[in-house]
Amino acid sequence: MTAAFSARVDAALASPTLKLAIDRTTGTARSKRAAAMAAWPEFNIARDLGRDIKDHVIENLEHYLVTFEKNAIASGAKVHWAETGAQACAIVVDICRKANAKSVTRAKSMLGEEIGLPHALEEAGIERVETDLAEHIIQLAGDPPSHIVWPALHKTREQVAELFRTHHRDPGALASVEAMVGSARRQLREKFMAADVGISGANFLVADTGAVCTVTNEGNAELTTTPPRVHIVTAGIEKLVPSTAHAMAMLRLLVRSATGAELTQYTTFHCGPKQAGDLDGPEEFHIVLVDAGRTRMLAEGLADMLRCIRCGACLNHCVVYRQIGGHAYGATYPGPMGAVLTPSLSGLEAAQDLPRACTLNGQCQEVCPVAIPLPTLLRGWREKAWQQGFEPATVRWAVALWRFLILRPALYAAASAIGLRLMPLFSRNGWISRLPLAGGWTAHRDMPSPTGGTFLAQYKRRMKK
Amino acid sequence: MNERAKLETKASPHVALFATCLVNAMRPSIGFAAVQLLEQAGCRVDVPMGQTCCGQPALNSGDQEGTRQIARRNIKMLEPFDHVVVPSGSCAATIKVHYPELFAHDPAWLKRAQNLAARTHELLSYLTDIRGWAPEGVHLEKTATYHDSCSGLRELGVKKQPRKLLAGVENLTMRPLAGEETCCGFGGTFCVKYPAISNAIVDEKAAAVEATGADLLLGGDLGCLLNMAGKLHRRGAKVQVYHAAEVLAGMGDEPAIGGDA
Amino acid sequence: MSSARAKILQAIRAASPATSSGKGPIGAQAAALSARAAATRPERVSGPVDAAFLTRLQDPGIGATTERVATLQDFPDAVRRYLAAQGLAAAVAVQPHPELLALDWSGVETHHHIATDEGAAVGLALGGIAETGSLVFHSSAASPTLFAFLPLHHVVAVRAETLWPWLEDYATALATLPQPRNVNLVTGASGTTDIEGTLVRGAHGPGWLHIVLIGSTNAT
Ligand code: SF4
Numbered sequence: 001m002t003a004a005f006s007a008r009v010d011a012a013l014a015s016p017t018l019k020l021a022i023d024r025t026t027g028t029a030r031s032k033r034a035a036a037m038a039a040w041p042e043f044n045i046a047r048d049l050g051r052d053i054k055d056h057v058i059e060n061l062e063h064y065l066v067t068f069e070k071n072a073i074a075s076g077a078k079v080h081w082a083e084t085g086a087q088a089c090a091i092v093v094d095i096c097r098k099a100n101a102k103s104v105t106r107a108k109s110m111l112g113e114e115i116g117l118p119h120a121l122e123e124a125g126i127e128r129v130e131t132d133l134a135e136h137i138i139q140l141a142g143d144p145p146s147h148i149v150w151p152a153l154h155k156t157r158e159q160v161a162e163l164f165r166t167h168h169r170d171p172g173a174l175a176s177v178e179a180m181v182g183s184a185r186r187q188l189r190e191k192f193m194a195a196d197v198g199i200s201g202a203n204f205l206v207a208d209t210g211a212v213c214t215v216t217n218e219g220n221a222e223l224t225t226t227p228p229r230v231h232i233v234t235a236g237i238e239k240l241v242p243s244t245a246h247a248m249a250m251l252r253l254l255v256r257s258a259t260g261a262e263l264t265q266y267t268t269f270h271c272g273p274k275q276a277g278d279l280d281g282p283e284e285f286h287i288v289l290v291d292a293g294r295t296r297m298l299a300e301g302l303a304d305m306l307r308c309i310r311c312g313a314c315l316n317h318c319v320v321y322r323q324i325g326g327h328a329y330g331a332t333y334p335g336p337m338g339a340v341l342t343p344s345l346s347g348l349e350a351a352q353d354l355p356r357a358c359t360l361n362g363q364c365q366e367v368c369p370v371a372i373p374l375p376t377l378l379r380g381w382r383e384k385a386w387q388q389g390f391e392p393a394t395v396r397w398a399v400a401l402w403r404f405l406i407l408r409p410a411l412y413a414a415a416s417a418i419g420l421r422l423m424p425l426f427s428r429n430g431w432i433s434r435l436p437l438a439g440g441w442t443a444h445r446d447m448p449s450p451t452g453g454t455f456l457a458q459y460k461r462r463m464k465k
Numbered sequence: 466m467n468e469r470a471k472l473e474t475k476a477s478p479h480v481a482l483f484a485t486c487l488v489n490a491m492r493p494s495i496g497f498a499a500v501q502l503l504e505q506a507g508c509r510v511d512v513p514m515g516q517t518c519c520g521q522p523a524l525n526s527g528d529q530e531g532t533r534q535i536a537r538r539n540i541k542m543l544e545p546f547d548h549v550v551v552p553s554g555s556c557a558a559t560i561k562v563h564y565p566e567l568f569a570h571d572p573a574w575l576k577r578a579q580n581l582a583a584r585t586h587e588l589l590s591y592l593t594d595i596r597g598w599a600p601e602g603v604h605l606e607k608t609a610t611y612h613d614s615c616s617g618l619r620e621l622g623v624k625k626q627p628r629k630l631l632a633g634v635e636n637l638t639m640r641p642l643a644g645e646e647t648c649c650g651f652g653g654t655f656c657v658k659y660p661a662i663s664n665a666i667v668d669e670k671a672a673a674v675e676a677t678g679a680d681l682l683l684g685g686d687l688g689c690l691l692n693m694a695g696k697l698h699r700r701g702a703k704v705q706v707y708h709a710a711e712v713l714a715g716m717g718d719e720p721a722i723g724g725d726a
Numbered sequence: 727m728s729s730a731r732a733k734i735l736q737a738i739r740a741a742s743p744a745t746s747s748g749k750g751p752i753g754a755q756a757a758a759l760s761a762r763a764a765a766t767r768p769e770r771v772s773g774p775v776d777a778a779f780l781t782r783l784q785d786p787g788i789g790a791t792t793e794r795v796a797t798l799q800d801f802p803d804a805v806r807r808y809l810a811a812q813g814l815a816a817a818v819a820v821q822p823h824p825e826l827l828a829l830d831w832s833g834v835e836t837h838h839h840i841a842t843d844e845g846a847a848v849g850l851a852l853g854g855i856a857e858t859g860s861l862v863f864h865s866s867a868a869s870p871t872l873f874a875f876l877p878l879h880h881v882v883a884v885r886a887e888t889l890w891p892w893l894e895d896y897a898t899a900l901a902t903l904p905q906p907r908n909v910n911l912v913t914g915a916s917g918t919t920d921i922e923g924t925l926v927r928g929a930h931g932p933g934w935l936h937i938v939l940i941g942s943t944n945a946t
Contacts, residue, residue: 028923046766081731134920219931242756248893263858269909277867295737323665359652361615382527406517430724440657444664445695448723455493
């Protein structure tokens with residue numbers, strides 16, 4: 001385990017509130033998803049369809065990107081391309097500067113977080129107002145997001161109340177979650193209307209219309225993208241679907257998997273700038289298509305991962321995520337999907353713990369609405385880490401020694417016999433609570449003391465009788 | 466009738482018990498229980514003396530070449546048998562699911578790996594699905610709860626079989642376990658590489674087990690059972706832990722894992 | 727940045743295994759995928775579409791209230807009743823739709839712009855979707871987007887004959903209509919679960935959504 005990961009895990013496990021906060025939100029999310037799935041026996045075939053739609057798009061990515069671009073331009077949008085996150089940020093900042101933007105509202109977008117857009121806007125001296133309630137909370141707290149659907153999931157209601165009390169103009173009593181939401185509503189209302197530029201992400205890019213689909217439950221995306229003069233969309237190049245009808249099939253999967261609802265409260269298709277006669281809407285509509293490692297994933301054999309629709313179900317069902325939370329992953333994307341993405345996005349050596357810190361229990365794959373074989377992809381990273389020599393020398397030696405023995409049954413039997421004869425020396429009443437070389441085990445749990453030699457030896461003796 | 470179906474309905478198939486390294490070292494009674502159950506189910510059982518381990522620690526560490534060496538050895542050793550039966554979902558899945566993956570680019574070995582995969586079974590599902598066996602005259606006046614180990618559940622579809630078998634044990638009352646399909650935090654090498662995370666997971670599992678109030682915790686995979694038993698004992702819980710095969714073989718009143726029966 | 731475009735497309739070409747060849751034209755593949763959607767839909771919308779729509783809206787997760795009146799002429803009365811029942815002032819922002827403007831709003835103060843802190847607005851949806859209980863708005867001079875997002879109370883009329891059974895039926899219809907700047911599918915009142923997963927209404931959009939169904943599917 002690298003020191004950095006170890007320190008983050010220790011900090012997470014030591015937090016007195018983190019586990020409580022994680023359990024409150026992911027517990028609700030799991031039970032709501034379970035209820036939605038119980039009412040949808042078609043899930044399995046819907047998931048196959050979702051997988052096939054995304055695979056079809058990835059197989060024909062160039063075709064769909066070019067089609068989308070053509071239709072978006074026809075609707076009046078300006079389309080930009082960025083190979084890297086830094087390029088994408090530079091494009092966005094440049095558009096803001098040209099629009100003389102003083103204030104920018106932003107509707108939650110994981111891609112924006114991935115490419116460091118919040119930071120880039122701040123560097124450029126542009127006021128950034130996060131409008132998603134959770135993003136608003138973590139902006140006030142100065143935290144990175146800890147979940148891809150509920151970025152402020154690590155905050156308890158008490159901590160949110162404290163933040164609002166300190167930062168809001170008119171917080172009121174904040175005695176309930178309702179009161180906290182009301183305070184945020186009052187706080188952000190004028191900001192929506194005063195912004196010069198609104199920035200959003202995209203849940204889907206619809207190739208045949210050139211439209212950008214966003215989903216929210218709060219209504220903040222439309223309030224972010226309608227009043228300002230300029231609307232900028234940043235979207236990963238994998239976000240395409242062939243048509244609105246395909247988007248609908250994907251939405252059924254996405255929303256149920258994320259929140260257990262059947263459709264988000266607000267599902268919007270943004271297509272171009274304000275049209276003749278429109279009473280509201282932006283005058284300029286920009287779409288920044290971002291690669292930032294996606295084509296590399298395609299080349300690295302991670303095409304399966306490009307299906308991901310960022311529903312967060314794999315996080316909510318991950319036993320590791322539910323203990324250590326999002327920040328311990330040290331990256332934008334946590335949980336199983338993050339453990340697959342991060343080594344590709346920021347390098348395997350630094351992120352080597354993420355694919356390893358997994359029990360390979362497979363529940364993530366079971367709930368994934370686009371059937372991504374997450375455990376298989378995590379194994380793939382482990383193989384690369386092994387080949388590239390990132391496993392610590394102690395582990396490599398231990399595996400080599402063990403392999404040497406198990407390929408030689410006689411030696412193995414002798415070694416086992418010695419081990420089994422030594423172990424009872426450490427036991428009391430049949431249990432061992434401290435054992436040399438097994439500290440990882442006995443620090444937290446006891447080990448039953450073996451009795452009577454190995455099964456093979458005992459069986460051989462019995463057969464001889 | 467094709468070759469495979471013939472084998473499966475054979476009155477007395479020649480079965481190799483692949484006991485697994487953990488059962489061999491830590492809980493021989495599971496091996497004896499498995500032999501007994503297989504014989505009751507009409508199998509001719511052999512325990513190949515050259516067996517060691519399925520190779521999971523290497524596989525899960527990403528050491529593919531090392532795993533292939535182990536797999537080749539096991540394939541050769543297990544080829545003479547009609548069936549190979551394993552009292553562990555994760556070790557059975559290693560042979561059944563992952564051996565063929567390892568030889569994707571080696572047609573000759575791929576064929577042998579697939580052949581072995583088709584003949585390899587997890588013990589509890591083998592007894593019900595292939596042998597149609599059910600316990601007779603086994604009594605145990607206890608309450609028990611069951612944890613579904615992940616590999617067996619998700620890679621091999623072992624879910625109903627152990628419950629069906631245990632329902633045939635007279636006087637045994639089963640209690641539902643909240644989160645029965647949630648991983649216990651064992652994860653093979655995971656539990657020693659990331660002990661603090663593993664501990665947090667198994668602590669939650671142990672609490673759920675205790676909350677059932679059951680006398681016994683049963684399961685089908687010794688790695689997980691050792692993990693949970695060790696945590697339950699550290700927490701001072703009185704729950705006793707057995708492999709389901711032990712209970713089915715009528716060993717449910719012999720010393721539990723850890724011995725303090 | 728057109729060089730970025732060329733490089734990205736080049737990288738895609740370089741990375742993609744020879745995949746789609748042999749699977750037929752891309753359009754036909756996409757159509758075949760669409761055709762599979764019907765089998766994945768939750769078995770729900772059977773019988774009259776208006777009944778399915780209203781039933782769907784009973785789901786507490788959606789957070790809307792409903793009623794049915796015979797004709798659009800009855801809508802202002804429904805609005806008056808709603809305002810009174812909620813204890814609201816008799817003042818509303820009326821979406822500048824010619825059919826709404828032509829109604830008799832006597833007894834209610836009406837205006838046609840939407841304020842940042844609008845108390846109540848009334849609107850006419852382009853249609854609705856029975857599967858999900860959604861209202862459909864297409865932005866236009868008669869249907870500004872913000873009318874559905876700024877008010878605290880939103881009272882919306884939707885005609886039974888404009889209900890589509892499934893999401894895909896609406897998608898098919900959209901392809902034949904002029905593409906608006908914004909398509910808004912509104913499914914209940916605004917909500918958030920961002921604080922500890924607790925559902926609270928009125929996060930940024932309306933806290934209350936009242937849907938007045940006009941007429942019925944069978945009666946014509
Ligand atoms: S990997 Fe699957 S489950 Fe996880 S966020 Fe992506 S789509 Fe959802």
